[in-house]
Amino acid sequence: MSAPPAGAAGPGGGIDLDDLAGLLNREVWSKLRLKPPTGARPLLSASLILIDRSGAEARVLLGRRHDGDRFMPGKYVFPGGRLDPDDRRMAAAGALPGAAQARLAALAPRSPALPRALALTAIRETFEETGLMVAERGYGAPQGAPQGWAAFAAQGAYPHLEPLHFVARATTPPRLPRRYDTIFFAADVAAVSHRVDGMVGPDRELTELVWAPVSQAYGLDLPFITRVVLRELELRLAAGMSHMLPAPWYRVGRAGWMRAQM
Secondary structure, eight states: OBOOOTTOOOGGGGSOOSSHHHHHIIIIIHHHTTSOOOOOOOEEEEEEEEEEOSSSSOEEEEEEEOTTOSSSTTOEEOSEEEOOGGGGTOOOBSOOOHHHHHHHGGGOTTOTTHHHHHHHHHHHHHHHHHOEEEEEOTTOSOSSOOGGGHHHHTTSOEEBOTTOEEEEEEEOOTTSSSOEEEEEEEEEGGGEEEEOTTSSSTTSSEEEEEEEEHHHHTTSOOOHHHHHHHHHHHHHHHTTOOTTSOOEEEEEETTEEEEEEO
């Protein structure tokens, strides 16, 4: 896992990130709004931002997507991916913090288990893409883990939900052929109990990992929504990183991108 490139830009990478919805309208929606709707429905997904606060400035883990990928090739992103049916069936250690559970319950009031499943999605995808396990090893190996969790369970640990913070939600605009409704979680790197090598490399989904100081991470080739979520994380860290802090939801309405609170 490498450091960010020399000469990386400071906060915002030269872009005003204080008006975050305005940034998305200027840089993203101004181009997309002229295109016809695709009819694609957003797929539920989750992402995990790992944070290292051991130094003078917090660092975050970002991975570079493979240049051959059709979706955001070569971009630096937080690990994450789509909700899998097995995420609803996997046993876990601990529970998602109550404030996160309550806010995410609005996603599907008739499916109270969905917040937990999305948290598990974020943990599973982070393991599959980076080899890093947010896990509790004190309970032994999970018994009867669903197929989608077999590789994780084989390491002799349960996914650990308690360290997760709900940071933000973002829904892809309706003019794109591939759309996601993504929940961004964050956790301190101290929650990582184990690492499996070989999950990152030239033939994998993420070709390299970077631990970037937050102020320098904007200098990487980030998708605009990743820039926005990174800024939200920065503000949250400055405010004490409490579970009780509200989480924003970025989505496109009639007037363009909007920022609502969850």
